[in-house]
Amino acid sequence: MIAELGLAALWLAAALAALQLIAGALALTQRGAALAGIVRPVAVAQGVLALVSFLALVVLFWQTDLSVELVAKNSHSAKPLLYKLTGTWGNHEGSMLLWAMVMGLSGSLVALIERRLPEPTMLATLAGQAFVSLGFYAFLLASSNPFTRLNPAAIEGAGLNPLLQDPGLAFHPPTLYIGYVGLSVAFSFAIGALVTREVGPAFARAMRPWVLGSWIFLTIGIVAGSYWAYYELGWGGWWFWDPVENASLMPWLAATALLHSVSVLAARNALRAWTVMLGVVAFSMSMVGTFLVRSGILTSVHAFAVDPQRGSFILGLLVLYIGGALLLFGLRASSVSEGERFAATSREGALVFNNVMLSAILGIVLVGTLYPLLAEALGAKVSVGPPYFNPVSAIFAVPMLLVLAVGPLLRWRRDSLSRIRLQLVLPVLLFVGALVWGASDAMGILPALGLALAAMLAVASFLPLKGRKLRQVKLPLWGMVVAHFGVAVALLGMASDAAFTKERLVALREGEVTEVGPWTVKLQRIEPVAGPNWTALRADLAASYAGGKVSELHPAARSFWSPPTETSEAALKTRWNGQLYAVLGEESQGGRWQLRLWWKPFVPMIWYGGLLIALGGLLALWGRVASDLRRFVARDKIAWRRSRQGR
Amino acid sequence: MKAKHQRLTLALIAVVALVGAGMLAAWALRSQASFFYLPAEYAAKPPEEGRAVRLGGMVEKGSIKTAADGVTISFVIHDDKARVPVTYRGILPDLFVEGSGAVAEGRRAADGQFVADNILAKHDENYVPREMKGMTNEEARKMIEGAS
Incomplete structure (x- = not known):
């Protein structure tokens, strides 16, 4: 019953999306103007129906309804409740329904609250949003129906991939999806603006909260995914340049560029065509990411679909939307009039530099991610890893981060470096000092540069506050300061991890002791333990930092029985100045056990920095939305007074 | 620089940077991709x-x-x-x-x-x-x- 309700809601949502597209497009013509009134209500209803459909699937997973094929294939009655619920999107069909649901709800929200743009632009935007949604509804209904019944019902479910049985699954996919799909709104705004040739500050202000919001979610999603991979995979690394990681990084890079160019457009009415272009590119990168991850081209824990028909379907959607949007851009870009001019040394100039560098990094990541796929099509099997990505992206990241120290200090339109040279003395000294120290430590070029940039940015990020009364500083400025400081913090963590990590790989008997960095670690015993759906061998480690207090760590090797899989559970001990990371290996000869230990100074800074970046975005979003609301309220008051006076 | 040509100049800079990035990527891939x-x-x-x-x-x-x-x-x-x-x-x-x-x-x-x-x-x-x-x-x- 619930499965049928969910399916019916999905069909209805698809039908309403078609209606929204047709009515929106017709309402732009003179003869169809009467249809304009229904577009917004239809958009709202479409989002609500998508939500109903998604909730129906959640209920099916909650009840472990084994007469539904998807549930039988991906869940198990003995699974903990949290993983039953999160299992809803731990599979191909469910995750695509989550995608469509977020996209529908974003459309609803735009329809409900956005009143600043001219009505034709809004209609074109909502029609564009419906057009994109329709493709994903068609994909779900035609080749990925999550509600297919199984007759007869299964006796027991097949279970969820144990790597996914982790609290991280509750947050990582939904946050990333909200980020990915939120960018669809920026995409639709760009389409709406191109169709009606209304590119200007009002368009930028309408688009900015969506870009900011998506970017915040993407940032949190990437940070969470990185930390999850760090402790779940047991390899001690936090970023592997795996194609699925790149798939989330690429939309983030595009959204970061868009975030900065949209500010230029809102404040100065410049970079018009470029901002529209980035709006198209950002969501295109989300779709490319989905295609890479979900098509089965890549083999990983993220690739659920191995059905080639699905891959071709997503590829078709990709070509349709990206190709269509770029075609529209090509036709209309020349009619978007040139924006305000600015000198090279100005806030705009610095932001253009940031945008070009981010785009270059995006290109490098895209080429490196697609190259193995292209090479494979030509018959060569290659893989591309850190030896390519690290140095090549650094060539563009380092100049970008240098300009990041200066850009926020520059004035709009025209400025000179000599005006701010005194402010730059301290950051430059820190940069040079840290670089010299790093070079003397023989830690390698990239870690040394990373430390130097981190030291410089940590100070430079606060300089825009200089000479201001802190109480009067507006939230968006605080947001910028916090986010840029977050970049410095994350860089410190990355460079410190690369430069100072100590590793120890040993085989110990029970009672034996080893050392890693300042830590002394004793293997006390190995014991079997049992969980709800697994058994494990667990090591009891007693670790003390520089002879201080002893703390316990319990790395383990778990065996799940449904599906039968083994995972290694790393154990972490966090101090203010770093993390001890322990992995238990196999039994070796003579009753010894393999242990891999890392001491990673300041490594948590990577994720704290990432969270600060997201917090900065949140402050800016809060500030923007609050001032928009104040403006609306003021406008309503004036309108109300006028109507009373008129009476 | 003639202000009139600013858009063209910006577009050119962006294109040069992106093409440069592409060439650099191609060169690096030849030497760094692992077969x-x-x-x-x-x-x-x-x-x-x-x-x-x-x-x-x-x-x-x-x-x-x-x-x-x-x-x-x-x-x-x-x-x-x-x-x-x-x-x-x-x-x-x-x-x-x-x-x-x-x-x-x-x-x-x-x-x-x-x-x-x-x-x-x-x-x-x-x-x-x-x-x-x-x-x-x-x-x-x-x-x-x-x-x-």
């Missing part, structure tokens, strides 16, 4: 010493040996034509077993041995390293038959 070798290819045309490559094949039965330190492991990866000795210091993936497929990431040492930094094996019963997944069923079967 995948089957044991037969590895024996016939060995990769340059020290260059990062991947070696994929079956783990020979009875070949896994652990050194006295308990953490240095040596084994043989083979197909029906050739055998390559591999050494690895580290913890093996849970499903690394003799007679099944594995991919070793690493480089060729001076003595012809393969020194692995990382071993990829089946994660679960559905997971196969990407390079081996691309194989047709015959190739994979041949590889497995060669192993037994």
Whole structure:
């Protein structure tokens, strides 16, 4: 019953999306103007129906309804409740329904609250949003129906991939999806603006909260995914340049560029065509990411679909939307009039530099991610890893981060470096000092540069506050300061991890002791333990930092029985100045056990920095939305007074 | 600079930077992409010493040996034509077993041995390293038959 309700809601949502597209497009013509009134209500209803459909699937997973094929294939009655619920999107069909649901709800929200743009632009935007949604509804209904019944019902479910049985699954996919799909709104705004040739500050202000919001979610999603991979995979690394990681990084890079160019457009009415272009590119990168991850081209824990028909379907959607949007851009870009001019040394100039560098990094990541796929099509099997990505992206990241120290200090339109040279003395000294120290430590070029940039940015990020009364500083400025400081913090963590990590790989008997960095670690015993759906061998480690207090760590090797899989559970001990990371290996000869230990100074800074970046975005979003609301309220008051006076 | 041409100038700068990035990427890929070798290819045309490559094949039965330190492991990866000795210091993936497929990431040492930094094996019963997944069923079967 619930499965049928969910399916019916999905069909209805698809039908309403078609209606929204047709009515929106017709309402732009003179003869169809009467249809304009229904577009917004239809958009709202479409989002609500998508939500109903998604909730129906959640209920099916909650009840472990084994007469539904998807549930039988991906869940198990003995699974903990949290993983039953999160299992809803731990599979191909469910995750695509989550995608469509977020996209529908974003459309609803735009329809409900956005009143600043001219009505034709809004209609074109909502029609564009419906057009994109329709493709994903068609994909779900035609080749990925999550509600297919199984007759007869299964006796027991097949279970969820144990790597996914982790609290991280509750947050990582939904946050990333909200980020990915939120960018669809920026995409639709760009389409709406191109169709009606209304590119200007009002368009930028309408688009900015969506870009900011998506970017915040993407940032949190990437940070969470990185930390999850760090402790779940047991390899001690936090970023592997795996194609699925790149798939989330690429939309983030595009959204970061868009975030900065949209500010230029809102404040100065410049970079018009470029901002529209980035709006198209950002969501295109989300779709490319989905295609890479979900098509089965890549083999990983993220690739659920191995059905080639699905891959071709997503590829078709990709070509349709990206190709269509770029075609529209090509036709209309020349009619978007040139924006305000600015000198090279100005806030705009610095932001253009940031945008070009981010785009270059995006290109490098895209080429490196697609190259193995292209090479494979030509018959060569290659893989591309850190030896390519690290140095090549650094060539563009380092100049970008240098300009990041200066850009926020520059004035709009025209400025000179000599005006701010005194402010730059301290950051430059820190940069040079840290670089010299790093070079003397023989830690390698990239870690040394990373430390130097981190030291410089940590100070430079606060300089825009200089000479201001802190109480009067507006939230968006605080947001910028916090986010840029977050970049410095994350860089410190990355460079410190690369430069100072100590590793120890040993085989110990029970009672034996080893050392890693300042830590002394004793293997006390190995014991079997049992969980709800697994058994494990667990090591009891007693670790003390520089002879201080002893703390316990319990790395383990778990065996799940449904599906039968083994995972290694790393154990972490966090101090203010770093993390001890322990992995238990196999039994070796003579009753010894393999242990891999890392001491990673300041490594948590990577994720704290990432969270600060997201917090900065949140402050800016809060500030923007609050001032928009104040403006609306003021406008309503004036309108109300006028109507009373008129009476 | 004539202000009138600002848009053109900006577009040109962006294009130059992006094309530069693309060329740099292409150049770096040629020198940094790591190629995948089957044991037969590895024996016939060995990769340059020290260059990062991947070696994929079956783990020979009875070949896994652990050194006295308990953490240095040596084994043989083979197909029906050739055998390559591999050494690895580290913890093996849970499903690394003799007679099944594995991919070793690493480089060729001076003595012809393969020194692995990382071993990829089946994660679960559905997971196969990407390079081996691309194989047709015959190739994979041949590889497995060669192993037994």
